[in-house]
Amino acid sequence: MKNFIPFSYEIKDLTGKGLVTFIANAFNNVDTDYDISLPGSFKKTLRENGKRLRHFKNHDPRLMPGVPVEAKEVEIGLQVTSQLILETQLGRETYEEYKALADAGKQMEHSIGVSAVKYEIDEDKGIRTVSEWKLYEVSTLNAWGANPGALTQNIKSLEDIDNDEILREIIFLRGLLNIKSYDEIKLDKIEQQIKYLNELKAALGAADQHSVSRTFEEWREMLNLK
Numbered sequence: 118m119k120n121f122i123p124f125s126y127e128i129k130d131l132t133g134k135g136l137v138t139f140i141a142n143a144f145n146n147v148d149t150d151y152d153i154s155l156p157g158s159f160k161k162t163l164r165e166n167g168k169r170l171r172h173f174k175n176h177d178p179r180l181m182p183g184v185p186v187e188a189k190e191v192e193i194g195l196q197v198t199s200q201l202i203l204e205t206q207l208g209r210e211t212y213e214e215y216k217a218l219a220d221a222g223k224q225m226e227h228s229i230g231v232s233a234v235k236y237e238i239d240e241d242k243g244i245r246t247v248s249e250w251k252l253y254e255v256s257t258l259n260a261w262g263a264n265p266g267a268l269t270q271n272i273k274s275l276e277d278i279d280n281d282e283i284l285r286e287i288i289f290l291r292g293l294l295n296i297k298s299y300d301e302i303k304l305d306k307i308e309q310q311i312k313y314l315n316e317l318k319a320a321l322g323a324a325d326q327h328s329v330s331r332t333f334e335e336w337r338e339m340l341n342l343k
Contacts, residue, residue, distance in 0.1 A: 121176055122148050123228040123258065124194075128215065135201035135212050137183070141227050141255045143194035152233070153246045159195050161234075162252045163188055171254040172199045174207065176230055182211035182257060195229070197255050206298045211257055217292030221285045226258040283318045287311055 122142060129138040142148075144156045163170075170188055174180035183199035190196070202208035218225050235249035290311050294304060 119253070120150060120152070120231050120233065121228050121256075122150060122152065122231065123226060124148070125224060125226045128219065128224055129196065130198075131212075131215050131219065135183075135203045135208065136186075136198065137201060137212075137215060138196065138198040139225075139227055140191075140193055141188075141195045141197045141229050146194075147244060151242075151244045152236075153244060154194065154250065155246060155248050156190065158247050158250050159188075159190055159252060161249055163190070166252065170197075170252060172197075173230075173254050173256045174211065175259055176228065176254070176256045178254075180207055182208045185255065188252075188255075195252075197227075199255070210296055210298055213296040214259075214293065217289050217295075220292050221289035223285060223289055228256045228258055230254040230256065280318055280321055283314050283321070287314050287318070290314070 124140070124142050129140065131137045142154055142159075144154050144158075147153055167188055170185045171178070172181060172183040172185050174182050181202070182205075183201040185197055185199045187198040188195065201212045203212060215225050230253040231250045232253075233245065233247045233249075234251050236245050236247040238245050290307050293299070293307050299307075
């Protein structure tokens with residue numbers, strides 16, 4: 118069975134030539150599927166299948182923004198270095214999304230496509246500890262501003278929102294407006310998000326809970342969120 122395991126961690130490096138290095142999976146960390154990856158769990162698959170590793174966007178094999186040039190285990194987990202294909206629209210857009218997030222003090226999220234080969238299951242806790250994975254691909258996950266259906270967790274509820282977080286989102290979205298290859302529909306959607314976030318920020322600053330709730334609901338409706 119193939120698993121898709123998302124992971125959010127600071128980008129290690131991004132060069133002007135589109136070479137990006139990131140942690141794709143962490144060791145000794147309980148993920149959203151209640152799996153724990155042990156140190157050494159990627160060594161065999163990297164040794165045997167490392168040259169076949171692919172870099173996709175959102176786990177879609179039709180979308181390949183980059184080519185992995187190195188994958189290895191480091192102390193924290195699985196580290197991947199990929200050369201983004203800047204000669205393609207997808208590669209350029211992905212590079213600009215990485216930059217826009219970094220400029221806003223945020224980060225792109227990643228995920229791996231794997232199958233568990235060797236593991237033990239703690240039935241009481243429902244946790245699977247994996248000592249060997251088969252790795253198929255790593256994916257860059259869409260920044261939510263470019264894909265309104267994939268919002269970050271910390272903007273889904275009013276309880277966790279503050280003006281600093283909203284400001285970071287606005288800075289990020291303004292960065293996306295500079296991506297020349299985005300079509301008019303996508304740019305218009307981003308501009309709408311900026312408009313509502315500015316209104317939400319103003320409502321929070323005025324401590325007007327009625328305006329906060331109304332603006333937030335309008336924003337969620339605009340993004341077609343439930």
